[in-house]
Amino acid sequence: MKIKSIHSSLHHLPLTKPYTIAYKTMVDTEIVLLEIALENGIIGLGAANPFEDVVGETAQQTFALLQSGYLDNFIGKDIEDFLDLITQAAAHFEHKPGALAAIDIALHDLYCTYKGISVLDFYGKCIQALPTSITIGIKPVAEMLEEAKGYEQLGFKILKIKTGLNVDEDIERVTKLAELFGNTMLIRVDANQGYSLESLRKFIHATKHLKLELIEQPLKVGEEVALLSLIASEQNMIVADESLINLKSAITLSAAPQPYGAFNIKLMKCGGIMGAKAIAGIAANAGIDLFWGCNDESIISITAALHCAYSCNNTKWLDLDGSFDIAKDLVEGGFRLKDGYLHPIGLPGLGLTKIS
Numbered sequence: 001m002k003i004k005s006i007h008s009s010l011h012h013l014p015l016t017k018p019y020t021i022a023y024k025t026m027v028d029t030e031i032v033l034l035e036i037a038l039e040n041g042i043i044g045l046g047a048a049n050p051f052e053d054v055v056g057e058t059a060q061q062t063f064a065l066l067q068s069g070y071l072d073n074f075i076g077k078d079i080e081d082f083l084d085l086i087t088q089a090a091a092h093f094e095h096k097p098g099a100l101a102a103i104d105i106a107l108h109d110l111y112c113t114y115k116g117i118s119v120l121d122f123y124g125k126c127i128q129a130l131p132t133s134i135t136i137g138i139k140p141v142a143e144m145l146e147e148a149k150g151y152e153q154l155g156f157k158i159l160k161i162k163t164g165l166n167v168d169e170d171i172e173r174v175t176k177l178a179e180l181f182g183n184t185m186l187i188r189v190d191a192n193q194g195y196s197l198e199s200l201r202k203f204i205h206a207t208k209h210l211k212l213e214l215i216e217q218p219l220k221v222g223e224e225v226a227l228l229s230l231i232a233s234e235q236n237m238i239v240a241d242e243s244l245i246n247l248k249s250a251i252t253l254s255a256a257p258q259p260y261g262a263f264n265i266k267l268m269k270c271g272g273i274m275g276a277k278a279i280a281g282i283a284a285n286a287g288i289d290l291f292w293g294c295n296d297e298s299i300i301s302i303t304a305a306l307h308c309a310y311s312c313n314n315t316k317w318l319d320l321d322g323s324f325d326i327a328k329d330l331v332e333g334g335f336r337l338k339d340g341y342l343h344p345i346g347l348p349g350l351g352l353t354k355i356s
Contacts, residue, residue: 001039001040001080002039003038003039003077008035008063008102010059015327016325019137029049029326031047031059031326032062033300034105044113045354046105048301055097079107085103090104097245101268113349117348118344118347118351119304120311126312132321132337132342133160135160155339157341158185161173164190164191171206174212182210189214191203192242197223217240228259240262247275247278258286267305267308283314294320300352303335333352
């Protein structure tokens with residue numbers, strides 16, 4: 001079956017509420033939607049929202065790349081060759097992971113829908129349902145506690161707290177949170193490169209009794225070697241995020257001595273499912289577990305990440321809450337959220353229905 005048409009569009013979507021991380025405040029997001037249709041009318045959906053501060057690509061640039069004429073080469077191609085098409089796109093968009101992710105996801109959805117199987121079934125399921133964390137931005141203690149209470153009532157089992165602006169305030173916030181919710185929810189922290197090594201040591205020492213689950217990317221990209229000065233138990237709880245972009249950085253960070261205890265894979269960093277699977281393989285060979293993260297993203301790309309995560313036997317953690325932040329998505333379906341756990345719905349492709 002041949003590809004008949006390709007259409008891309010750029011959408012400006014408000015968030016349910018603003019939130020702050022170590023270096024910026026978000027109030028809305030832009031999502032690029034890619035639709036690839038077969039001659040029989042089946043449509044595959046892809047989406048992208050790259051984070052410019054991490055990969056140097058904006059959603060507007062992604063949209064321009066998809067509109068550049070390159071995808072005209074896919075018209076008339078057989079969908080049976082979808083992996084080859086992704087490989088070709090990866091070579092063309094080598095440093096543009098947002099554009100590549102949209103293409104990769106759309107082709108996976110299209111092929112598997114055509115075959116009547118889910119993307120997860122195509123790769124093989126290795127992991128049963130896992131809980132996702134839900135993120136709380138940097139905000140005053142009272143507001144943070146009120147938000148956490150709401151998430152607890154919704155059934156979430158894990159809180160992820162953004163930190164990195166002021167280590168003393170971070171210690172206070174996390175301590176208060178643990179006092180009220182430490183018996184019912186796990187707590188992990190994301191510093192977004194906001195700490196120095198000295199601040200990190202202070203934070204770890206002051207919160208050691210709280211039994212925090214993980215700390216994401218505490219130091220700036222390029223300072224990874226400093227993490228080797230931590231004791232093993234501390235180092236093992238540090239997750240590479242901004243330091244881990246693509247296969248090249250995965251190979252570097254997986255070589256001994258390993259500065260990070262886990263890898264945060266995001267489809268918007270590595271260019272989609274194929275790139276993520278390659279990183280997962282490198283991590284597995286190095287004995288490194290996987291933490292699956294996201295930006296503020298459509299259900300489309302969140303579902304793609306979920307299918308990919310459950311197809312990797314070294315997946316251990318999920319932080320796939322990005323579509324919860326979007327006030328009105330472009331699609332529905334994809335997965336079910338039950339008591340904080342994410343369950344793919346099991347329909348062909350990614351199981352998505354576009355909202356008209």
